[in-house]
Amino acid sequence: MKKIVVGGLEGKMGSFLVEAIKAEEDIELVAGVSEVEQLDGEIPIYNDIQKVLDEVEFDVYVDFTVYQFAKMASEVMLKAGKAIVIGTTGFNKEDLDYLKTIAKENGGKGVIAPNFSIGAILINKFTEICSHYFDNFEIVEYHHVNKKDQPSGTATYIANTLDCALKRKLTSTHVHSVRMPGVLAKHQVLVSDEYQTLELIHQSNSRHSFEKGIILAIRKVSELDELVYGLQHLLD
Numbered sequence: 001m002k003k004i005v006v007g008g009l010e011g012k013m014g015s016f017l018v019e020a021i022k023a024e025e026d027i028e029l030v031a032g033v034s035e036v037e038q039l040d041g042e043i044p045i046y047n048d049i050q051k052v053l054d055e056v057e058f059d060v061y062v063d064f065t066v067y068q069f070a071k072m073a074s075e076v077m078l079k080a081g082k083a084i085v086i087g088t089t090g091f092n093k094e095d096l097d098y099l100k101t102i103a104k105e106n107g108g109k110g111v112i113a114p115n116f117s118i119g120a121i122l123i124n125k126f127t128e129i130c131s132h133y134f135d136n137f138e139i140v141e142y143h144h145v146n147k148k149d150q151p152s153g154t155a156t157y158i159a160n161t162l163d164c165a166l167k168r169k170l171t172s173t174h175v176h177s178v179r180m181p182g183v184l185a186k187h188q189v190l191v192s193d194e195y196q197t198l199e200l201i202h203q204s205n206s207r208h209s210f211e212k213g214i215i216l217a218i219r220k221v222s223e224l225d226e227l228v229y230g231l232q233h234l235l236d
């Protein structure tokens with residue numbers, strides 16, 4: 001049985017995950033983290049991450065909150081040698097390098113993944129293949145109007161893949177952000193040379209698109225011996 005703590009369990013992704021894991025016999029939610037402490041419910045909900053470490057027995061900390069909080073929670077958990085699964089977006093290269101070092105020094109492990117859907121992993125892979133043949137790329141990300149960060153973590157991830165593949169400075173690839181009602185999450189990569197254009201599109205029509213990836217990460221994270229960036233590190 002994997003005992004998990006979910007940070008942001010009252011948010012859109014957190015509450016979706018809490019429902020989704022009810023169907024999983026080997027995963028149990030033992031506590032939550034929110035902005036307001038509530039210790040008298042079915043499970044304790046803390047607003048202090050250190051208190052979670054002191055008072056709860058758990059295997060994996062899962063986070064769908066906001067960048068600043070997720071960064072702090074990841075640091076605290078990794079310093080304590082815990083396993084983390086972080087879906088919150090906004091982590092930059094310096095954050096990741098720092099957290100990887102902390103994980104190594106303290107026996108912490110985990111995955112920080114800006115997108116848990118298999119389609120998003122594939123669009124990143126196909127974009128990398130395109131970089132063998134093309135030089136011109138634009139990325140457009142479309143999301144719901146309540147999304148707090150911009151550009152999306154997935155768009156930044158694909159842009160970084162391209163910048164590395166094309167041996168350019170990070171942030172060279174243009175990312176355009178659109179926020180519209182009726183959209184959940186869509187990523188479009190536009191590719192061209194003088195004579196042709198190619199478009200890659202991935203769209204999440206439901207939060208169920210992230211479900212399998214998150215469950216897989218919770219199950220497999222303990223097998224890691226480091227902190228990795230991207231769900232593909234856990235796929236065969």
Ligand SMILES: NC(=O)C1=CN([C@@H]2O[C@H](COP(=O)(O)OP(=O)(O)OC[C@H]3O[C@@H](n4cnc5c(N)ncnc54)[C@H](OP(=O)(O)O)[C@@H]3O)[C@@H](O)[C@H]2O)C=CC1
Binds near residue numbers: 086148
């Ligand atoms: N990796 C992936 O596959 C996916 C990643 N995401 C990412 O997940 C994150 C959350 O998205 P979403 O669920 O839509 O956002 P929401 O705004 O719906 O949820 C965020 C939650 O975090 C809580 N929160 C904010 N600050 C704190 C804090 N200081 N302490 C504790 N809890 C806090 C919020 O509480 P309150 O409302 O009270 O402020 C809210 O419940 C985003 O970064 C998003 O990009 C989203 C979908 C898929």
Ligand SMILES: O=C(O)C1=N[C@H](C(=O)O)C[C@H](O)C1
Binds near residue numbers: 115186
């Ligand atoms: O906020 C969201 O909704 C999503 N956030 C992630 C991102 O920033 O890439 C993943 C997905 O696009 C949904």
